Amino acid sequence: MTERLPVNEWPVNRAARKWLLKVPDGPLSPDKPYLFQLLWVGFDRDLPAPGVPDSLYWRLSQAAGRMLAQSQRDPVALMRWAQESPDGPSEPEQAQDLLAQLREAKDWQEACQNLMEVFYHLSPVRHLAQG
Secondary structure (H helix, E strand, O other): OOOOOHHHHOHHHHHHHHHHOOOOOOOOOOOOOHHHHHHHHHHHOOOOOOOOOHHHHHHHHHHHHHHHHOOOOOHHHHHHHOOOOOOOOOHHHHHHHHHHHHHHOOOHHHHHHHHHHHHHHHOOOHHHHHO
16 A cells, blocks of 8 residues: 555554554544654543653643644654654664554554653653753
């Protein structure tokens, strides 16, 4: 199957798609990166986000929603951002780590929560907790 959005052919998006298909009444838009759709499901379903302070959950949710809404503008840049933590190893290593977290999740909820935690560590919102 050829995706309408080329980044959805990337392994990390293919793994996210697998979990999206298991979400009851879940979204699956071929026009947005599956990774960010799965991230949004976690917030939309009010799943707990490991390591995220309760005081920042709403802000992080809003940031994830904005990113998903804008994901069609430059999906390649958005996907690279999701795999380029300045505090982490190289981009290929981070991509493999993210892929492993998705593949090793026991269910769609855990896959969402793994993404929520990654997103928290990448997001500028995290710095509000350190203020």
